[in-house]
Amino acid sequence: MTQRRHDPVFPGFKEMAARRERMVEDLVARRLELGLSQTEVAARMGTSQSAVARLESGEADVRLSTLERYAAALGRILDVRLEGPH
Template identity: 65%
Template sequence: MALRRMNRQRRSLVAELAEQRQAAGLSQTEIAARMGTSQSAVARLEAGEADVRASTLERYAAAVGSEITWRLEDRTPGSLQRAERPGSPQRAARPGSLQRAEQPGSP
């Protein structure tokens, strides 16, 4: 299911990029030239026939004057972070060390 969702998100992104290309009045050939690839590669990308790398999507976005920003979403049903353990760096600070660091003029 996660793979299907990623594919749906990727297809949605590619569709949005193709809409931006068309709105800008650019052909697949013009986008391909800007990306340094072939028109057929752009056509395959837009048709969803290619397994697209993130760097390819970023080049396409730049070719239409856009930028892709990435974010990571935590979808795990619980925290996978390590539990704090006695003696871990979080607990190993010397008593008073934070107070000294917070005093004005402290290094």
């Protein structure tokens, strides 16, 4: 049997995906609060509307730098922290 695209390959994968999904949901909520379209955010990021749509839909495994650019387009800074046991 072949492995599906989103099958976990190591422990914690599902939790990581859920955190990333919440982060994107927060970014989209902020975009909507500001009354910005995907096209406007894309222009601020220097990318296409379709790239923003893919990011927002979860279709793409987005790089950290892309999420940082999205946050900056909304006037925000993306804060990534290392957490867990010592």
